[in-house]
Amino acid sequence: MQKHTKIFFDFWNDEFTLAQTYQCFSCSSWEGTDIHHIEPKQMGGSKCKDHITNLTCLCRKCHDLCHKSKDFNKSIQAKTLRLIADKLEEKLELGYEHR
């Protein structure tokens, strides 16, 4: 498993993952999904791009669109950050329950 895949998997757990398969953040498809770096990985700077806020999961169709359209990529970033914020709050609430 690649490092960014593990980061993604650890954070989302089974919310968007099913065994080794992921669900598209954009259209909820399970087909041909892959982890996309919202800000592209660059030579030498790959480490800092492997952060959960820079990782999203997209099906082949949405992934293609992201690489073709900056606006679409931005909308995916906004959606991903919102989902992460929700997830963090959820984790916080779960934490409170155990106290």
Ligand SMILES: [Zn+2]
């Ligand atoms: Zn999709």
Ligand SMILES: [Zn+2]
């Ligand atoms: Zn990509």
